[in-house]
Amino acid sequence: MVRKTTIPESTNLRYTTRHSDVEGFDSLAELALDMRWSWNHAADSVWRLLDPDLWELTHNPWAVLQTVSRDRILEAFSDPSFRKDVARLLKEKKKSTEAPAWFQMAHPNSALSTVAYFSMEFMLSEALPIYSGGLGNVAGDQLKAASDLGVPVVGIGLLYQQGYFRQVIDSGGNQQALYPYNDPGSLPITPVREPNGEWLRLSVDMPSAKMWLRVWHVKVGKVSLYLLDSNDLANHPSHRQVTSELYGGGASLRLKQEIVLGIGGWRLLRKLGMDVTVCHLNEGHAAFAILERSRDQMEKTGQSFDEALATTRAGNLFTTHTAVSAGFDRFEPLLMDRYFRKYAENDLKIGFEELLSLGRIHPEATDSLFNMAHLAMRGSGHVNGVSALHGRVSRHILGDLFPRWPTPEVPIGSVTNGVHAPSWDSEGADALWSNSCGKDRWLLPTESLENDIHRLSDESIWEFRNASRETFISYARRHLTRQMKVSGESAELIERVSSFFSPDVLTIGFARRFATYKRPNLLLFDPDRLIRLLHHPKGQVQLVIAGKAHPADLAGQKMVREWISFIRRPEVFGRVMFLSDYDMLLSERLVQGVDLWLNTPRRPWEACGTSGMKVLVNGGLNFSELDGWWAEAYSPKVGWALGDGLEHGDDPVWDQVEAESLYEKLEQEVIPAFYERDRNNRPSGWIQRIRESMACLTPRFSSNRAVREYTESYYLPASESVRSRSMENGASGTRIAAWKKKVANYWATLKIRNVSLSNKESQFLFTVLIDPGNLDPSEFSVELYADAGGDFPMFRQKMEMDPAAISGDRLYSATVPANRPPGDYTARIIPSFPGVSVPLEASQILWQK
Numbered sequence: 001m002v003r004k005t006t007i008p009e010s011t012n013l014r015y016t017t018r019h020s021d022v023e024g025f026d027s028l029a030e031l032a033l034d035m036r037w038s039w040n041h042a043a044d045s046v047w048r049l050l051d052p053d054l055w056e057l058t059h060n061p062w063a064v065l066q067t068v069s070r071d072r073i074l075e076a077f078s079d080p081s082f083r084k085d086v087a088r089l090l091k092e093k094k095k096s097t098e099a100p101a102w103f104q105m106a107h108p109n110s111a112l113s114t115v116a117y118f119s120m121e122f123m124l125s126e127a128l129p130i131y132s133g134g135l136g137n138v139a140g141d142q143l144k145a146a147s148d149l150g151v152p153v154v155g156i157g158l159l160y161q162q163g164y165f166r167q168v169i170d171s172g173g174n175q176q177a178l179y180p181y182n183d184p185g186s187l188p189i190t191p192v193r194e195p196n197g198e199w200l201r202l203s204v205d206m207p208s209a210k211m212w213l214r215v216w217h218v219k220v221g222k223v224s225l226y227l228l229d230s231n232d233l234a235n236h237p238s239h240r241q242v243t244s245e246l247y248g249g250g251a252s253l254r255l256k257q258e259i260v261l262g263i264g265g266w267r268l269l270r271k272l273g274m275d276v277t278v279c280h281l282n283e284g285h286a287a288f289a290i291l292e293r294s295r296d297q298m299e300k301t302g303q304s305f306d307e308a309l310a311t312t313r314a315g316n317l318f319t320t321h322t323a324v325s326a327g328f329d330r331f332e333p334l335l336m337d338r339y340f341r342k343y344a345e346n347d348l349k350i351g352f353e354e355l356l357s358l359g360r361i362h363p364e365a366t367d368s369l370f371n372m373a374h375l376a377m378r379g380s381g382h383v384n385g386v387s388a389l390h391g392r393v394s395r396h397i398l399g400d401l402f403p404r405w406p407t408p409e410v411p412i413g414s415v416t417n418g419v420h421a422p423s424w425d426s427e428g429a430d431a432l433w434s435n436s437c438g439k440d441r442w443l444l445p446t447e448s449l450e451n452d453i454h455r456l457s458d459e460s461i462w463e464f465r466n467a468s469r470e471t472f473i474s475y476a477r478r479h480l481t482r483q484m485k486v487s488g489e490s491a492e493l494i495e496r497v498s499s500f501f502s503p504d505v506l507t508i509g510f511a512r513r514f515a516t517y518k519r520p521n522l523l524l525f526d527p528d529r530l531i532r533l534l535h536h537p538k539g540q541v542q543l544v545i546a547g548k549a550h551p552a553d554l555a556g557q558k559m560v561r562e563w564i565s566f567i568r569r570p571e572v573f574g575r576v577m578f579l580s581d582y583d584m585l586l587s588e589r590l591v592q593g594v595d596l597w598l599n600t601p602r603r604p605w606e607a608c609g610t611s612g613m614k615v616l617v618n619g620g621l622n623f624s625e626l627d628g629w630w631a632e633a634y635s636p637k638v639g640w641a642l643g644d645g646l647e648h649g650d651d652p653v654w655d656q657v658e659a660e661s662l663y664e665k666l667e668q669e670v671i672p673a674f675y676e677r678d679r680n681n682r683p684s685g686w687i688q689r690i691r692e693s694m695a696c697l698t699p700r701f702s703s704n705r706a707v708r709e710y711t712e713s714y715y716l717p718a719s720e721s722v723r724s725r726s727m728e729n730g731a732s733g734t735r736i737a738a739w740k741k742k743v744a745n746y747w748a749t750l751k752i753r754n755v756s757l758s759n760k761e762s763q764f765l766f767t768v769l770i771d772p773g774n775l776d777p778s779e780f781s782v783e784l785y786a787d788a789g790g791d792f793p794m795f796r797q798k799m800e801m802d803p804a805a806i807s808g809d810r811l812y813s814a815t816v817p818a819n820r821p822p823g824d825y826t827a828r829i830i831p832s833f834p835g836v837s838v839p840l841e842a843s844q845i846l847w848q849k
């Protein structure tokens with residue numbers, strides 16, 4: 001039986017008992033535990049007032065609230081205006097929670113009940129360090145946009161005892177990795193309890209013993225995020241460590257984490273009694289949810305595994321984020337055996353080899369690894385990449401699952417990522433946008449914002465930019481001072497930081513993970529030329545760099561050292577900063593302050609990229625490789641582009657070509673554009689680009705647009721489809737499974753006997769004679785196909801069956817315009833069943849010889 005579990009009220013939390021008798025404390029706790037504060041800054045003044053230093057360092061209201069003394073809280077509440085502010089904030093929060101949002105207005109009465117969004121990482125705020133980078137960014141920003149738009153999403157993730165590592169640069173210029181402990185008591189999370197007060201716990205079976213999982217709740221505006229955590233006292237020590245760190249340890253730890261996320265995650269949804277129609281798998285890490293969802297279905301309906309999978313997969317959406325096959329998680333069959341043999345045999349009631357074959361291209365290749373992306377493809381009803389280019393790349397790298405299908409027909413679509421503008425905009429940007437487009441601009445479709453921003457004057461844009469740059473520089477100096485104290489620099493040197501950078505100089509930012517494919521040292525290709533560039537005759541340039549290299553990535557760490565040693569050269573003293581410990585807090589400041597955001601990945605390995613989108617709302621411009629989102633966004637009106645729009649792998653000769661082109665464009669286009677001033681001493685060409693980029697790109701590359709696109713293109717259809725397959729104990733799913741089995745067994749008995757062509761009133765008439773073998777004509781369809789080529793797009797058309805059978809054979813025909821050579825057309829047979837996605841769910845194909 002499913003027990004309803006309630007989300008705890010702040011009053012029955014473990015950590016709040018200290019001051020909970022203070023009148024008004026509960027209101028503060030309610031505000032502090034809703035991570036809406038990470039984008040709605042209305043309450044910032046409250047936290048700043050309670051403890052300005054701690055607030056500046058952590059931006060964590062919950063930590064502030066737990067640290068301040070009882071006297072401080074009493075004192076604050078003794079001021080009537082403080083009491084009024086808190087009351088107003090609560091009222092506003094309530095209003096925003098209750099008002100119908102975009103989803104309720106645009107899709108009333110839809111079949112979509114709940115979307116469960118599974119992800120290994122979520123980047124919501126520095127106060128909840130359970131992320132590493134881009135993947136977590138996408139997940140966090142989508143949850144926030146789902147809250148804004150009222151899309152019924154719940155997040156499922158892991159609570160790590162240590163988040164991703166923290167970076168310190170030592171005096172030798174080396175990166176040191178630190179792993180501070182995530183004290184759950186100071187994170188803005190609360191334990192999920194049963195109605196009787198017992199902490200909600202789940203278990204999953206491990207080979208040695210049961211592993212218990214505790215559950216935490218994070219409130220993200222209107223959306224809930226649940227985090228699973230294995231650090232339960234009842235667990236064996238080896239199990240307590242399963243959720244110890246993000247992207248640490250070896251394959252076995254990763255596998256166990258993915259079991260927790262996928263299998264534990266689905267069990268949690270079940271236990272919470274949620275009616276989940278759509279499972280959104282953010283990357284293949286969560287693909288075990290597919291198995292557990294099927295197992296759950298088997299239990300409810302008595303279906304077999306194949307039938308349950310055919311029923312439920314219609315409700316699974318797989319988003320792939322990887323641009324190289326090596327990026328997919330793959331596990332050794334022996335490791336899989338240890339963790340999944342029993343689960344396959346006892347729970348799914350299938351052979352272990354059958355389970356393994358879901359993660360393999362060729363089921364018969366018994367030594368090949370179990371690929372999580374393959375499981376995700378075989379268990380989903382929809383699949384997408386994260387930019388148009390990445391969709392194309394994914395159709396190539398996952399194309400082997402669809403042998404003999406043309407690559408453009410590999411069933412992977414794309415939704416380009418977006419960022420949550422209210423989380424990344426500066427106070428100044430928020431004011432500017434609020435003036436032009438109103439306060440609620442990110443709550444509804446954003447297509448009309450473009451016109452409002454186009455009307456901004458040069459003066460207001462430029463003043464805003466100058467102020468933003470200045471704010472950033474004073475932040476950067478403070479950050480650098482702290483960082484230099486930690487690495488033990490001399491007092492004289494530290495004193496000089498206050499003169500580093502200048503508020504009216506072109507400020508270029510480069511910050512990202514130091515992974516080789518991102519080429520974080522492309523700008524260092526010719527250090528002397530970079531030095532000349534920083535002292536450009538038209539005007540100077542200052543450069544701010546940040547980024548972490550994974551502790552196991554020696555090449556990445558070497559690139560960090562290269563930057564540090566460059567910065568120490570006397571010729572660039574005070575003009576280039578490396579700010580350590582790139583995290584969300586630093587990232588926010590950077591994207592709010594810099595004039596130009598640089599990005600130099602090797603195409604097409606960026607997949608999408610999001611950091612460049614964060615500067616849009618803040619009036620920063622992009623100069624990036626034509627990869628990921630920038631390949632869609634770029635035009636000369638909005639910024640600058642690197643590369644020829646083609647792939648060159650990791651060819652060092654091409655790196656050199658691009659390095660030179662990078663310098664040349666900076667020297668000849670970017671720097672002159674910034675310093676070319678009109679009679680008001682404003683760079684009108686630069687400002688024009690800002691206006692275009694803010695107006696046209698910010699709404700397009702927002703998570704508001706991305707979540708609406710996911711909702712309308714995927715969540716709603718997936719929800720309809722899984723509901724219809726599930727009716728009457730999954731009757732339709734069961735029929736689909738039977739059809740799939742029959743098609744697989746008898747595909748080889750199909751034959752194309754003969755194709756003939758005649759002319760008919762300036763059209764071609766194709767007729768095809770088919771021997772259906774042991775299949776019924778209702779189980780497949782016959783098509784005429786032509787590749788894209790020359791001026792012609794790809795062509796496919798279903799052929800009509802002549803009702804008269806010729807001694808068992810069937811005749812099909814189609815007429816097509818005679819505007820392309822008849823030799824372009826080929827007849828083919830593909831599986832067909834109403835409502836089933838082909839080739840995703842059945843990948844057979846038979847071509848005319």
Ligand SMILES: *Cc1c(COP(=O)(O)O)cnc(C)c1O
Binds near residue numbers: 587612
């Ligand atoms: C936005 C962001 C990322 C992702 O940036 P990309 O350039 O798209 O890889 C990674 N880390 C942090 C801290 C970010 O804020």
